[in-house]
Amino acid sequence: MTDLQTIVELSHEFGGEDYVKGGGGNTSVKNETMLWVKPSGTTLSGLKEETFVAMNREEINELYAAETPVEPAAREELVKNLMAAAVENDAGRPSVEAPLHNVFDSIFVVHTHPVAVNGLTCAKDGEATCKRLFPDALWVEYIDPGYTLCMEVRKRIQDYKTAHGKEPALLVLKNHGIFIAADTADEIHVLYGRVMDALKAEYSAAGIPQTLNVPEVADAPETVAQIQSLFGDDAAFIASSGIFVYAPGPITPDHLVYSKAYPYFGALDEAAVAAYKAKHGYAPKVVVAGDRVYGIGTSQKNADLALELAQDGALVMQLAEAFGGINYMTDAQREFIDNWEVEAYRQKQV
Numbered sequence: 349m350t351d352l353q354t355i356v357e358l359s360h361e362f363g364g365e366d367y368v369k370g371g372g373g374n375t376s377v378k379n380e381t382m383l384w385v386k387p388s389g390t391t392l393s394g395l396k397e398e399t400f401v402a403m404n405r406e407e408i409n410e411l412y413a414a415e416t417p418v419e420p421a422a423r424e425e426l427v428k429n430l431m432a433a434a435v436e437n438d439a440g441r442p443s444v445e446a447p448l449h450n451v452f453d454s455i456f457v458v459h460t461h462p463v464a465v466n467g468l469t470c471a472k473d474g475e476a477t478c479k480r481l482f483p484d485a486l487w488v489e490y491i492d493p494g495y496t497l498c499m500e501v502r503k504r505i506q507d508y509k510t511a512h513g514k515e516p517a518l519l520v521l522k523n524h525g526i527f528i529a530a531d532t533a534d535e536i537h538v539l540y541g542r543v544m545d546a547l548k549a550e551y552s553a554a555g556i557p558q559t560l561n562v563p564e565v566a567d568a569p570e571t572v573a574q575i576q577s578l579f580g581d582d583a584a585f586i587a588s589s590g591i592f593v594y595a596p597g598p599i600t601p602d603h604l605v606y607s608k609a610y611p612y613f614g615a616l617d618e619a620a621v622a623a624y625k626a627k628h629g630y631a632p633k634v635v636v637a638g639d640r641v642y643g644i645g646t647s648q649k650n651a652d653l654a655l656e657l658a659q660d661g662a663l664v665m666q667l668a669e670a671f672g673g674i675n676y677m678t679d680a681q682r683e684f685i686d687n688w689e690v691e692a693y694r695q696k697q698v
Contacts, residue, residue: 351377351455352384352397354533358458362540363392367460369660370653372602373525376449376457381405383450387440392460401442407434408450412502416495420684427495448498451505453515454529458536461525461602463660464547464558467667470523470599470675477671478520481546485518490677492684493524493601518543523600523677554670560663563590565639574616575635575642582631583644585651591639595661598677604685606650607643607657608633609677630686634658 349357355377367373373392376385377400384400386392411430416423431442443449449457468474468481478487486508491497501519508516517539519527528539551558567588576583598609612632614620625631633654635642643655668674 351379352400355384355400355456356395356397358456358533358536359386359392359395362458362460363395366464367462368392369461369602369657370606373458373460374443374445374449375459376443376446377455378405378450379455382436383408383446385446385449386443388443390440399439401435401439401446402437403431403434403442403446403450404436405434405450408447411447411495412499420492421687424494424688444494445498447495448501448527451498451502452527452529454517455531456533456536457527457529458540459525459527461600462544463663463667464544464551465520465526466523466600466664467551468547468671469520469525470664471668471671471673472675473672474522474668474675477550481550482518482520482543484512484516485520486516487520488522490522490524490681492681494688497521523675523681525600551667551670556667556670558667560592560659560666562592562659563639565590568638568640571616571637571640572642575637575644578616578618578621579631579635579644581646583635583642585645585648587643587648587651587655588640589655589659591636591641592659592662593665594634594636594641594658595665595674598682598685599661599664599674600677601685603657603661604677604682606633606653607655607661609682609686611636611641611658613637 355375359375371389371391374386375392376383383403383405385403386395387399387401414430416426431446435442445459468477475487478485486504488501488504491500505515517529528536530536530539572586594611598604610628611634612624613636614624616637633644635644641658643651643658645651645654665674
């Protein structure tokens with residue numbers, strides 16, 4: 349089996365709902381000259397050999413020495429163009445994490461956002477717990493994804509290699525997820541198994557349920573009609589479930605992209621909806637009304653993902669209780685994601 353075939357298999361294995369939601373996560377494989385990485389906005393479970401973006405590593409390396417603008421939008425535009433110049437096939441736009449994948453020496457890199465892991469990364473005591481459970485891991489505080497994250501992690505990995513004589517196999521990112529790097533598929537499996545088993549044992553010991561309680565309740569057609577009338581095209585499609593203890597604030601970039609930072613739970617009237625939009629600058633993706641939670645969207649897929657990520661966020665919040673409770677993203681961190689062209693592109697693709 350070729351390395352490219354192997355990363356396809358790994359992408360499918362770690363593209364299930366236990367590891368990612370929607371277009372979240374990314375994978376890559378490399379040799380000395382080329383990096384093959386997941387395209388932005390695609391799903392891990394749908395990847396094929398020919399759909400990986402092939403990138404010239406020498407061209408990617410030029411990014412690390414480039415002088416970039418201080419202004420975030422201009423900086424990210426420059427980085428996007430530099431990455432486009434490194435692409436050598438027609439598979440699309442590379443994942444924004446491509447330069448970070450390139451930093452690792454390991455052949456295979458699998459980056460995911462498992463709810464079990466984010467119960468740790470989004471917890472107040474996450475760093476201390478990570479150091480206790482995984483002393484060989486590299487923990488990095490929350491840093492805006494993309495170029496800023498890549499450059500800081502690159503430096504941290506170099507420092508880790510100096511101190512330990514090897515790169516970290518586990519990179520754990522606060523309020524984000526995990527990167528696991530290795531030279532074989534077996535090593536990837538062992539490392540993920542180690543992480544997931546340790547965390548599940550922690551939740552069990554703390555008496556924290558590892559599934560979300562979503563009661564079965566009757567549909568409410570009248571409420572659906574109200575929501576569609578109030579939110580118009582933004583609620584052209586709806587998905588719903590029984591009510592659950594939803595997260596009232598921003599948790600990770602994925603949650604921001606697919607379900608927004610703040611659910612709508614006000615009265616179903618025009619004044620309250622106008623007040624929400626004026627405060628946040630956008631329509632919600634998640635509406636809480638009566639004894640149901642609604643994901644709304646301009647397509648059924650958008651609506652389904654909004655509800656799915658809302659439930660995922662609720663479970664992250666529940667699991668984080670094992671490690672001191674939930675730690676929300678700051679306003680500045682949220683605003684970067686809300687205004688980032690890369691995430692707008694990813695959502696559009698999915």
